[in-house]
Amino acid sequence: MHKKGSVRNYLLIHCMLREHYPIVSARYIQLDNGSDIVSVRLVSNRFFFLIFMLLLGVPLEVGASLPAPEKQRNTTYSNAVSIESLRERALALYKKGDYKQAISTFLAISKILEDQAQEADLSTLGRTYTYIAQSYKRLKLREETAAFYRKALATYKRIDSKRNIARTLNTLAEAERYLGNLDTSLNLVMESLRIHGTIDDEEGKAKAHMGASIILRHIENYELSLEHLKLAYAYFKRENNAVGTAKTANEIAHLYGRLASFEEAKSFYEVALQYPADQLPPATIATALRELAEIEVIASNFQKARSYAKRAMAIYETLNAPEKKTAVFRIIGDSYQGEDNLNQAIYNYQASLDIANQLDNDLFRVKALLPVGNVYLKQDLVKSERAFKTALTFSKDLKNKTYRLAALKGLREVYTATGQFQDALEFAEKELALTEQIQSENSDKLLEIAKAKLLSFKLENEVEALKEQTRLDELEIARKNNEIEISRKEQQIANLQLSKERYAKIMLSLIVIVLVTIALALYRSYVTSRRKNEKLHYLATHDSLTECFNRRYLFDSLRSLFAQAPASHSGCLVMIDIDHFKKINDDFGHNVGDDALRGVAHVLRQNISDGDVLARFGGEEFCMVLHNTSLEDAMAVSEKVRAQMENHTFGKIKLTCSIGVTSLAFGASSPTELIEQADKALFFSKANGRNQVNAYSAT
Ligand SMILES: Nc1nc2c(ncn2[C@@H]2O[C@H](COP(=O)(O)OP(=O)(O)OP(=O)(O)O)[C@@H](O)[C@H]2O)c(=O)[nH]1
Known part of the structure; x- marks a missing residue:
């Protein structure tokens, strides 16, 4: 922009x-x-x-x-304007098929461009020459075609445009072949292939192989021609180029036909029939069908031959190609002749002849007249003679003397059959003379061919190199395909890895969720169990009414007291018994008695330190284990307790307690002995009048 x-x-x-x-x-x-x-x-x-x-x-x-150079450019633009309009006109003429006018217009363009020496113009100039050459080619003006391809080549060489040089060498080779310069043609195509070996223009290379194959076919080096065709065929197949593949297959089949390898020929003609009809030019399919028909005639499969021929005919009908129809009619005629259906044979040869007459084409006339004459040889000698004589007349101007020879031979046979031996002899002599002439010409041609063949040996080596290159290319393609396969697999592995990781993450999350759930459940169960255990432990160690430790716990703690502290150590056991508790129960009922028990426990609990133990020893009896406490201190605490009990009102009742105190210092050797000591002291308090504190005395 x-x-x-x-x-x-x-x-x-x-x-x-x-x-x-x-x-x-x-x-x-x-x-x-x-x-x-x-x-x-x-x-x-x-x-x-x-x-x-x-x-x-x-x-x-x-x-x-x-600046001045800009002025120069203006001239260029003016020219460009005129070139553009000329070019548009020339291309339109070319496309329309008006080649003469197209040539003069392209020539006008080339005149303008020849004056300009810029590189871009040279490229356009080369292209213009190519168009001119192609137009001459359409007009079958061979010399001019070659001349302009040469100009195009020289122009492309000036700008060293390798691709265009290589392609033009190939088209020029074709033009030289038309001129009969087979060795020049071969040299050119070899040069084209050589350059194609150095550049990236696979299509151009394939075309050069096609060109080489045609030249080699002309010098009857069918084997080498086939090699080139196969290289081109491989390219088109590789490129999935339906048209190229089918056309090359037809060419290969044609060569196999020449080599009388009809089965191979058939298989290659069948290639074109394997594609959907809309993918190929109808003419390519028709060629395959027509040639298959011809092969089936040779194989004496006459019905099959006609079936192919009729399909080809239908295509030529739509293509409006009468010159092709003449050939197909001849093939159908041949198939009937093979079946000895002479009337149908004549009918079809006649149809071929009619078209030849309409086209005013001598070659087609002769090609139709010769089989007509041959069929009539068996039926009607007068008509046979007429056909051969007409064929002889038309064949005189033909370059190909073989048809003339066939006409002479036909006439000799007619006259032999009618007993006109003088005439037969005359035609036999003409036949002989023509045969010698053909042989001499053929030997010239053979010389030319031999010369070209010598050259083609050189080419053969090149082909080997190209084949090697193609093989390497194929290996490279295989390698690349392999690489693609490897990377595809790597991708799959990566995808699997990703999936694996994704699934692993999902699985991990699931596992984590499950584990967390289990852990939570376990934890809850643990907490529940723990609570239950604690409760059980509590229940196992406590008295449910007063929430003091129970008798069992008391003994356990006393055991640990004995385990920790030797008898000399300080530590006391105080035993408390409510006085006349039975009376409380009796007077106020058990509930009040229970309340009193709870109240007593409460008062006792307030008088012990952390680490000391308050236990309900039984009924209305309590024990206090006072660690690290001397007897005096224990006595003081007990007295304090006694006084508090006496002064406390439990609900609506009053009560007193009797207390017995003992110390580890008295040398008890076991918890039982210690309890017995306390119990003795308590007994003394009770016996001595209750509501008092007494220490154990060994006496
Ligand atoms: N309310 C209630 N009474 C209980 C409980 N355990 C024991 N007792 C009662 O406590 C009373 C104890 O009576 P005794 O052993 O004769 O002693 P006492 O009446 O206190 O007389 P002394 O100890 O000699 O002063 C019995 O009547 C038991 O029934 C209890 O858990 N609750």
């Missing part, structure tokens, strides 16, 4: 300065060859031009210092 805009601005300014009519639009057109041209439109109103310039925002003063 930037380029387009700047050129437009340039043109506007430039034209204004030169006082030309202003240009209001300039458009870039890209030619097929890649070069650019500018198409311009003019207006005659200067005022409009200025307005337009202002609208475009063109800086008018800038144009005052335009």
Whole structure:
């Protein structure tokens, strides 16, 4: 866009300065060859031009210092304009098939371009020469065709355009082949193949192989020709190019036909029939069908031959190709002749002849007349003679003397059959003379062929190299395919890895969830169990009524006290018994008695330190284990307790307690002995009048 805009601005300014009519639009057109041209439109109103310039925002003063080379370019643009229009016209003529007019128009373009020495122009010039050559080729003007291909080649060489050089060498080779310059043709195609070996133009290379194969076929080196065709065939197959594949297959089949390898020929003609009809040019399919028909005639499969021939005929009908129909009618005629159905044979040869007459084509006439004469040899000698004589007349102008020889031979046979031996002899002599002439010409041709064949040996070596290259290419392709396969597998592995990781993550999450759930359940169960255990432990160690430790716990703690502290150590056991508790129960009932028991426990609990033990020893009896406490201290605590009990009101009742105290210092050797000591002291308190504290005395 930037380029387009700047050129437009340039043109506007430039034209204004030169006082030309202003240009209001300039458009870039890209030619097929890649070069650019500018198409311009003019207006005659200067005022409009200025307005337009202002609208475009063109800086008018800038144009005052335009450099000289820009001026030069303007000429180029003018030329480009005319070249573009000429080119469009020439291409239209070419496409229309008006080759003569196309040539003169292309020549006009080339005249303009020949004056310009720029590289871009040389490329266009080469292309223009190519078009001219192609037009001459269509007009079958062989010399001119070759001449312009040579010019194109020289032009491409000037800019060293390898691709165009290689391709033009091939087309020039074809032109030289038409001129009968087989060795030149071979040299050119060899050169083309050589260059193709150094550049990346597979299609051009395939075309060069095709070209080489045709030349080699002309010099009757069918084997080598086949090699080239197969290289081209491999390329088209590789590229999935249906048209190229089918056309090359037809060529290969044709060669196999020449080599009388009809089975191979059939299999290659069948290639074209394997594609859907809409993928191939109808003519390619028709060629395959026609040739298959011909092979089936040779194989005496006459019905099959006709079936193919009729399919080919239907295509030629739609293509409006009478020259092809003449051949198909002959094949159908041959098939009937093979079945000895002479009437049908004559009918079809006659149809072929009618078209030949319509086309005014001597070759086709002769080709139809000769089998007509042959069939009539068995039926009607007068008609046979007439057919051969006409064939002889038309064959005189033909380059190919073989047909003339066939006509002479036919006439000799007719006259022999009618007993006109003098005439038969005359034609036999003519036949002999012509045979000698053909042989002599053939030997010339053979010489030419031999010369070319010598050259082709050289080519054979090149082909070997190319085959090797193709083999390497194929190996490379196989390697690349392998690499693709490997990377595909790697991708699959990576995908699997990803999936694995994804699934692993999912699985892990699931496992984590399950584990967490299990853990939570376990934890809950643990907590529950623990609580249950604690409760059980509590229940196992506590008295449910007073929530003091129970008797069992008391003994356990005393055991640990004995385990930790030797008898000399401080530590006391205080035994408390509520006085006349039975009476409380009796007077106030068991519930009040229970409340009293809880109240007593409460008072006792307030008088012990951390680590000391308060236990309900039984009924209305409690024990306190006072660690690290001397007997005196224990006595003091006990006295305090006794006083508190006495002064406390439990609900609505009053009570007193009797207390017995003992110390480890008295040398008890076991918990039982200690308890017995306390119990003795308590007994003394009870016996001594209750509501008092007494210490154990060994006496
Ligand atoms: N309310 C209630 N009474 C209980 C409980 N355990 C034992 N007793 C009662 O406590 C009383 C104990 O009576 P005794 O052993 O004769 O002693 P006492 O009446 O306190 O007389 P002394 O000890 O000699 O002062 C019995 O009547 C038991 O039934 C209990 O858990 N609750």
